Structure formats: C-alpha cells, structure tokens
Amino acid sequence: MRSVPDISRTSTHLDMARRNQAFAVSGLEDTFPINALSLAECGLPFTDLDMLALEYSPGIAGPPPHGSGSMEDDSALHGEATDKKRRPGRLGRPCIYRGDPDAKHLTEQQRRQIKRRIGNRESARRMREKKQADEQCLKTQLEAVRGQLKASEEKNTSLQHDAQLASAKLMAAELEVSHLQAENAELKAMRGGNFMCPM
Structure with missing residues (x-):
C-alpha cells in the first residue's frame, strides 16, 4: 500500500x-x-x-499563458502605444514657426516660412469664401429656375384646362350645326312638296 x-x-x-x-x-x-x-x-x-x-x-x-493577460494590462499597453502615437517627438517644424513673423529672435528663413504659411492660409480662406459665394449664387439661380418651372407648369395646366373647355364648346357647336342642317333639310323637303301640283 x-x-x-x-x-x-x-x-x-x-x-x-x-x-x-x-x-x-x-x-x-x-x-x-x-x-x-x-x-x-x-x-x-x-x-x-x-x-x-x-x-x-x-x-x-507560474506565469499566465500568452493572451491571458488582464484587461488592465491590455489597456495599459494600449494606452502606452497611444501615448507614443500622440507624442511622436519633434519630427516636423518647431513650434517657433507658428509665431509672429516680425519677432526679433527669428531668422530670415523662418520669417519667409511664416509669411508663406500665412499667405497660403489667406489664399485658402479666399478660396473658401469664393466657393461659398458661388454655391450661394448657384442655389439662388436654382431656386429661381424652380420657381419659373413651377409657374410654367401651372400655366400649362391652365392652358390644358382652357383647351379642354374650347374642345367641348367646339363639339357642342358642331352638334348644333348638325341639328340645324337636318332641320333645314326637312324644311326644304316640306316646302318642295307643297308646290308640287297633283296629277
């Protein structure tokens, strides 16, 4: 045992x-x-x-297997990666380029870069304003065309109604003419028979 x-x-x-x-x-x-x-x-x-x-x-x-970490560890790692993405370092132009082009501590190249950036922004602003003005003008023209189209449709509907009334009147007049012609033919026949002498 x-x-x-x-x-x-x-x-x-x-x-x-x-x-x-x-x-x-x-x-x-x-x-x-x-x-x-x-x-x-x-x-x-x-x-x-x-x-x-x-x-x-x-x-x-022992240590947990791969992929079995807690949510806090994953969030910490994710947050660390996010911080690295948010703080990539000074890879671009220094912040000094965003200042006043007339600052005394700037070099001539920095002044030109700032002025070029300001000019580009002004040009972009003018282009946006022009685009907005053109869009507003097109909207106004479109509204005017829509108003004219609506008025034309209403006028067309009125003309069609008038044409239908005229057609109905024409049919009534033609029918009345037909009746009058028939009555005239009967009257002629009756008058012709009265003048005939019996044999």
Missing part, C-alpha cells in the same frame, strides 16, 4: 515554493528562475500529492 505523505512536510514545501516565487516576482527572476528549476533539482522529496498541490495551488502555477 502507498504511504500517505506528511501534511506538515507538504505545507512546508508549499511555503518554500511560495517564497521562491515571491522572490521571482519581485524582480529576481533572472537570478532565481523558479520556473526553470524542477522539483528534483530543488533537492526536496516531493511526492505525487505534493506535485498536485503545487500544480493546483494559487500563486504557484
């Missing part, structure tokens, strides 16, 4: 392993790489029960 290991000895081994890991976590992992040492190299008489206790004991399982 297999002997049951001493619980006190196992607890002592666990305490030693925890202390070793505390040293490793505190920045001594290069000097005392706990993960690289096996149980046999430690010289401790660990049994299967001790190994299971070490494996499932909190704080001794």
Whole structure:
C-alpha cells in the first residue's frame, strides 16, 4: 500500500515554493528562475500529492499563458502605444514657426516660412469664401429656375384646362350645326312638296 505523505512536510514545501516565487516576482527572476528549476533539482522529496498541490495551488502555477493577460494590462499597453502615437517627438517644424513673423529672435528663413504659411492660409480662406459665394449664387439661380418651372407648369395646366373647355364648346357647336342642317333639310323637303301640283 502507498504511504500517505506528511501534511506538515507538504505545507512546508508549499511555503518554500511560495517564497521562491515571491522572490521571482519581485524582480529576481533572472537570478532565481523558479520556473526553470524542477522539483528534483530543488533537492526536496516531493511526492505525487505534493506535485498536485503545487500544480493546483494559487500563486504557484507560474506565469499566465500568452493572451491571458488582464484587461488592465491590455489597456495599459494600449494606452502606452497611444501615448507614443500622440507624442511622436519633434519630427516636423518647431513650434517657433507658428509665431509672429516680425519677432526679433527669428531668422530670415523662418520669417519667409511664416509669411508663406500665412499667405497660403489667406489664399485658402479666399478660396473658401469664393466657393461659398458661388454655391450661394448657384442655389439662388436654382431656386429661381424652380420657381419659373413651377409657374410654367401651372400655366400649362391652365392652358390644358382652357383647351379642354374650347374642345367641348367646339363639339357642342358642331352638334348644333348638325341639328340645324337636318332641320333645314326637312324644311326644304316640306316646302318642295307643297308646290308640287297633283296629277
């Protein structure tokens, strides 16, 4: 039968392993790489029960696997990367170029650059104003054309209505003429019969 290991000895081994890991976590992992040492190299008489206790004991399982970091670590890393992006360093022109071109501490080249930048901004501003004025003019013309089109449509509708009325009147007049012609033919027939003498 297999002997049951001493619980006190196992607890002592666990305490030693925890202390070793505390040293490793505190920045001594290069000097005392706990993960690289096996149980046999430690010289401790660990049994299967001790190994299971070490494996499932909190704080001794070793470093977490890749990709299992906490959200705070990920956010910290992401924030650090964001800060690096936000602070790329002085890669562009110095902030002194944004000042007054008449400042005394500027060189002639810096003055020209500032004046060129101011001229470019003024040119861009004038172009924007011209574009806005052109857009407003086009909008006004478009509204005028729409008004004329609406008036033309209304006039066309009125003309179509008048044409329909005139067509109806024409049909009524043609019908009346047809009736009058028929009556005239009857009258002529009646008058012609009265003048005829009986044989």
